Amino acid sequence: MAELLTLDQVSRVAFLARLELSQEEKSKLTTDLNGIIGQFERLQELDTEGVPPTSHSLPLQNVFREDVVRPSLSREAATANATEKRDGNFIVPQIMED
Numbered sequence: 001m002a003e004l005l006t007l008d009q010v011s012r013v014a015f016l017a018r019l020e021l022s023q024e025e026k027s028k029l030t031t032d033l034n035g036i037i038g039q040f041e042r043l044q045e046l047d048t049e050g051v052p053p054t055s056h057s058l059p060l061q062n063v064f065r066e067d068v069v070r071p072s073l074s075r076e077a078a079t080a081n082a083t084e085k086r087d088g089n090f091i092v093p094q095i096m097e098d
Helices: 007-016 023-044
Strands: none
Touching: 007 023
8 A cells, every 4th residue: 555645744734733743643643544545445446336325334213202292381380480480481681782
């Protein structure tokens, strides 16, 4: 596998990302990133003709419950312990100025 990224390129990206990396970290990162790119190169060799594009390797199913209307608190019960209320609504301090 030919070296795809150079140490200078990794150093430049680290600088742009405002990452302080030691020479040892930059060297290890260069090796690791080149290994990852090499794995993607191997994936490019696969014949995917006739394979439909997917976003997940396994089929997904909805794990949420059905949205069913059911009884809940009345407005009076929901605001029963409110410090301040008016017309069935909570009254809270203003946090933004006009």
